Amino acid sequence: MSDSAARPDTQRERLLPSLAAEDFGPEFRVVARGGVRRGIRLERAFWVSLKQMAESRKCTIGMLVEEIAENHPEGNLTSAIRVACMRGLMEESMELRKLASIRTINAILVACPSPAFALSSSKKILAFNTPFQQLVKRQLPSAPGEDGRQDLKLALDLNVTDIFARLDANGETPVTTGFVIGAGERRYRGQLSAVRAPVAEPELLMAFVFNG
Numbered sequence: 593m594s595d596s597a598a599r600p601d602t603q604r605e606r607l608l609p610s611l612a613a614e615d616f617g618p619e620f621r622v623v624a625r626g627g628v629r630r631g632i633r634l635e636r637a638f639w640v641s642l643k644q645m646a647e648s649r650k651c652t653i654g655m656l657v658e659e660i661a662e663n664h665p666e667g668n669l670t671s672a673i674r675v676a677c678m679r680g681l682m683e684e685s686m687e688l689r690k691l692a693s694i695r696t697i698n699a700i701l702v703a704c705p706s707p708a709f710a711l712s713s714s715k716k717i718l719a720f721n722t723p724f725q726q727l728v729k730r731q732l733p734s735a736p737g738e739d740g741r742q743d744l745k746l747a748l749d750l751n752v753t754d755i756f757a758r759l760d761a762n763g764e765t766p767v768t769t770g771f772v773i774g775a776g777e778r779r780y781r782g783q784l785s786a787v788r789a790p791v792a793e794p795e796l797l798m799a800f801v802f803n804g
Contacts, residue, residue: 625654641677707801713752731780747772755786
């Protein structure tokens with residue numbers, strides 16, 4: 593038997609968001625559109641999803657229900673609404689996944705004219721732009737025979753955990769901190785502005801150098 597199978601449910605890592613009892617409770621509402629009134633009973637979670645879809649599309653719930661009814665004239669309307677809600681959430685999730693990626697971070701870094709880089713919670717530089725590379729080469733020139741910047745070290749005046757905590761507390765307002773990069777016996781001190789990178793996992797910082 594595997595360890596995961598042997599562990600009680602209370603000790604397993606949660607895979608899904610918690611479900612509230614009110615999410616399951618059916619709610620009856622009358623939706624009117626173009627003189628047509630429809631009485632619909634749906635779980636509250638689907639009403640919430642319909643409202644979010646309507647807001648994002650700048651329309652009313654009645655307009656959405658009318659479109660769903662027109663596309664499924666012979667089917668069960670409540671089932672069609674549930675499927676439409678699920679498909680809408682799936683499409684939104686796919687779009688967010690495209691945005692929340694290392695590829696997006698790289699694109700932002702490339703577009704930035706000032707030195708910038710992406711930093712992991714262990715202070716490992718995962719990506720950087722050309723201006724940052726030029727800064728390193730200018731301030732920490734390699735001695736003959738050195739293999740690039742393999743020995744580059746980074747230190748922050750604030751640790752990464754504190755930066756994330758400040759971002760959480762201040763509504764993602766950028767956090768300013770000093771930093772030092774070094775290679776061998778050479779050191780360079782500057783300042784940077786840190787923001788949370790647009791990825792879900794792992795948590796990353798995007799750092800923009802603005803002063804030396």
